[in-house]
Amino acid sequence: MLDWKNRTSSWRQRTGGASAANGKPWLRIVAAIIILYLLVTFVMGWFWSREPAFFPVQQRAQEHATSAQRQLVLGYTTVETLKGVAGTLLDKPGGYLSNDILPPGLWLDDMPAWEYGVLVQVRDLARALRKDFARSQSQSTEDTDLARAEPHFNFDNRSWAVPSSESEYRAGIRDLDSYLSRLGAQGQQRALFYSRADNLRNWLGDVETRLGSLSQRLSASVGGVRLDANVKPDQDIPPGQMPEVQERTVKTPWLQIDNVFYEARGQAWALSHILRAIEVDFADVLAKKNATVNMREIIRELEAAQQPVWSPMILNGSGFGVLANHSLVIANYISRANAAIIDLRQLLEQG
Numbered sequence: 001m002l003d004w005k006n007r008t009s010s011w012r013q014r015t016g017g018a019s020a021a022n023g024k025p026w027l028r029i030v031a032a033i034i035i036l037y038l039l040v041t042f043v044m045g046w047f048w049s050r051e052p053a054f055f056p057v058q059q060r061a062q063e064h065a066t067s068a069q070r071q072l073v074l075g076y077t078t079v080e081t082l083k084g085v086a087g088t089l090l091d092k093p094g095g096y097l098s099n100d101i102l103p104p105g106l107w108l109d110d111m112p113a114w115e116y117g118v119l120v121q122v123r124d125l126a127r128a129l130r131k132d133f134a135r136s137q138s139q140s141t142e143d144t145d146l147a148r149a150e151p152h153f154n155f156d157n158r159s160w161a162v163p164s165s166e167s168e169y170r171a172g173i174r175d176l177d178s179y180l181s182r183l184g185a186q187g188q189q190r191a192l193f194y195s196r197a198d199n200l201r202n203w204l205g206d207v208e209t210r211l212g213s214l215s216q217r218l219s220a221s222v223g224g225v226r227l228d229a230n231v232k233p234d235q236d237i238p239p240g241q242m243p244e245v246q247e248r249t250v251k252t253p254w255l256q257i258d259n260v261f262y263e264a265r266g267q268a269w270a271l272s273h274i275l276r277a278i279e280v281d282f283a284d285v286l287a288k289k290n291a292t293v294n295m296r297e298i299i300r301e302l303e304a305a306q307q308p309v310w311s312p313m314i315l316n317g318s319g320f321g322v323l324a325n326h327s328l329v330i331a332n333y334i335s336r337a338n339a340a341i342i343d344l345r346q347l348l349e350q351g
Contacts, residue, residue, distance in 0.1 A: 045104035048094030049111050051265065054303075055088075057081050057276040073184035074281055075133065075193025081277035082129070083176050085270050086122050086153070089115055090166055099160040113259040117266025119157055120210065125274055126150045126172070128203040134179075136194055143191055145182070149175035195282050197289060201348045204341055207271065211338040214267060217260050218331035221316050223251035257327060258314040264330050265306065268337075272302040291347040298340045305333035 061077040070076070090096050097105040098112040130146040152172030159165050182191035252260055279286065279295050286292045309326065317323030 041104040041107075044094070045108055048097060048104065049108060050093065051111075051114060051269065051306075052088050052092045054269075054273070054306075055084060057084075057273055058280060060084055061277070061280075068181070070181065071184045073193075074195055075183055076180060077280045078125075078133070078193075078274070078277040079129070079176055079180050079183070081273050082122065082125050083173050083180075085118060085273055086169060086173055086176075089118055089122075090169060096166050096169075099158045099165050101160055110258055110262045113262040114266035114269075116157060117263035117268075118270040119153070119266075120263075121267055121270035121274060123150075123153050124206050124210065125203070126153045126176075128199075128206065132199040132202050133193055133195075134191065136192070143179060145175045145179040145191070148172075149179070193281070195285055197285050197348045200278065200282055200285060201345050204345050204348070208338060208341050208345065210267065211334050211341065214264050215331050215335045215338060217252065218264055218327045218334065220250045220252045221257050221260070221325060221327035222318055223249060252327075254316075257316050261314050261327050261330060264334060268302045268305040268330075268334065272299055272306070275299050275302070285348070289347045291344055294340055294344040294347060298337050298344065301333050301337035301340065305330050305337075 058077060061080040062072060064070075064080050065072040065076060094105065094111070096115065097108055098115050100106050100108075126146070127150055130142050130150050134143045134146055135141075149172045152168045152175065155163075155165060155168035157165055159168075179191050182189055183193060184190070275295060275298060279292070279299070283292075286295055311324075311326070314326045315324045316327065317325045
């Protein structure tokens with residue numbers, strides 16, 4: 001009898017503790033809110049990580065010139081395309097993510113890498129506009145709007161406040177639009193754009209350097225041995241003696257493979273738009289040098305590098321292994337585009 005009473009009291013204590021726990025519904029509410037928040041941020045992160053689609057370069061320039069009541073003069077398509085590429089960084093789903101300090105942007109790394117790749121090409125073309133395309137010769141005065149736009153685009157890409165990266169890049173876009181408003185106008189304040197073979201060749205030299213480095217970084221996903229000649233700048237090598245060669249292994253860290261891949265996608269996306277605009281504004285130069293086909297080959301290779309990635313993750317199989325290696329696939333397109341750029345530069349120089 002006593003044992004039965006002890007069991008009864010023990011059962012009451014246990015049920016009383018459970019009811020006390022059930023008497024705190026705020027724990028369940030907090031848990032539900034956290035789960036719902038994580039689910040919403042996951043969906044938003046997936047949606048924000050989608051790469052923007054291509055936009056028609058000539059159609060965009062024509063529509064903007066018509067709406068602004070401006071003439072579609074030489075150089076308008078190139079500058080308007082640069083504005084469109086830079087504006088895509090800020091106005092795509094999720095906006096600019098590289099400087100986010102809260103989820104889901106804080107958790108994403110592929111789209112910020114894509115944004116940096118686009119930004120690299122925006123900076124290079126902004127410098128070329130100020131240094132070459134808008135100047136008749138090396139001793140000419142640079143355009144004031146382009147001189148302000150270039151440092152805006154070269155601002156820190158991860159600054160989130162005072163000032164933010166977005167505000168600086170929008171200021172650069174406004175300077176480009178101010179240059180467009182003066183392009184083709186009359187008077188002392190008019191802006192100029194020079195479509196010449198030497199200007200185009202100088203900018204393509206920067207593109208060639210970018211793509212060459214990018215191809216090497218993509219190929220380093222599987223690792224490789226690089227040879228470096230150990231020669232000092234002031235060292236004299238006797239005739240017939242070979243310099244000392246050192247070997248070093250270069251391999252991309254595992255956590256950086258997808259970042260390099262998406263940076264390459266971003267550069268290819270931006271460069272394909274810019275080259276289509278260059279094909280319009282430099283049509284006469286390309287035709288005279290018999291280089292139109294070369295330009296279209298470059299664009300074709302860069303657009304092929306934008307094919308959809310059907311895998312849920314960037315695979316990094318060995319060169320002849322079972323799994324695919326996405327970095328080597330895009331490196332193939334980048335390398336072929338770079339080789340075509342080298343041929344194009346030779347055509348522009350020799351004709």
